[in-house]
Amino acid sequence: MKIAVKRGDETVTYDVDFDGTLLELLTHIxxxxxxxxxFASGCRSSVCGSCAVRVNGTEALACSHKPADGDLIEPLRNAEVLRDLVVNMDRPLAFNAGAQAWIDPVSGAIRMGHAEEKANELQSDCILCGSCYSACPVYAVKPDFEGPFALTRSWRYVSDARTADVRGKLEAVQQNGIWDCTLCNECVPVCPQGIAPKQDINMLRSKSGMEGFMDPNMMGGFGGLDFGAPSF
Known part of the structure; x- marks a missing residue:
């Protein structure tokens, strides 16, 4: 079996006789x-997300991918490559802060029903692998785009019954956020957890409309009026 690995400016081909997962193969090499x-790895059971790479141009977890002869293995896109298949995740993670993707402190206990607990159960399964971030084509033209990685987590907290300032979280994703997504769907099939960031971004757009926000890219069509921060 011949496996090619992108290493900096060159591609190195390894010819090995091995049967196992891609992570096991990389370890063997x-x-x-x-x-x-x-390369990076952690749990070896598709939980930590640290072994995410690109295989033949598509994001995958090395610990669960079954390699085939002729596969090309590359590091994730849109992130600084530290060495070989290891990338710096600081920038992707920083977008979570810009999108306020966290639960706000609340005073007193808030009782949640079963339906409320299930509302964002899938989004809570995100393992921070960065696959959707790597697959997103918007970064080629807009590097400050908050992206599917942060926006799907934004919806996780916007939809949380314990979030008091929903409006504040929505405001945080108006610029360089939900309206810059092209809804191309590239982020959906690469998520190892079955999360659909495109759908979450659509939900954020819908919720934003209900709160009086609108696409800032359309402001010029309304005489430059700013509908992004209405007061009630």
Whole structure:
């Protein structure tokens, strides 16, 4: 089996006789063939997300992918490559802060029913692998785009019954956020948890409309009026 690995400006091909997952294969290469090969891994059971790479142009978790002869393995896109298949996740994670993707402190206990607990159960399963971030084509033209990685987590907290300032969280995703998504769907099939960021972004758009926000890119069509921060 021949496996090609993108390493900086060159692509190195390894010819090995091995049967297992891609992560096991990379470990075998590092242990027995090339100790300089660098990649990331953690739980080895599709939980931590640290082994995410691109295989033949599509994002995948190395610990669950079954390699085939001729596969090309590359690091995730849209993130700084530290070495070989290891990327710096600081920038993707920083977008979570810009999108206020966290639960706000609340005073007193808030009782949640079963339906409220289930409302964002799927979004809560995000393992921070960055696959959707890597698959997003918007970064090629708008590097400050908050992206599916942060926006799907934004919806997780906007839809949380314990969030008191829903409006504040929606305001945080108006600029460089939900309206810059092209709804291309590239982020959906690569999520190992079955989360659909495109759908979550649509929900954020709908909720934003209910709160009086609108696409800031359309402001010029209304005489430059700012509908992004209405007062009631």
């Amino acid at each position: 590092k242990t027995h063939v090339d100790p300089t090969l660098t």
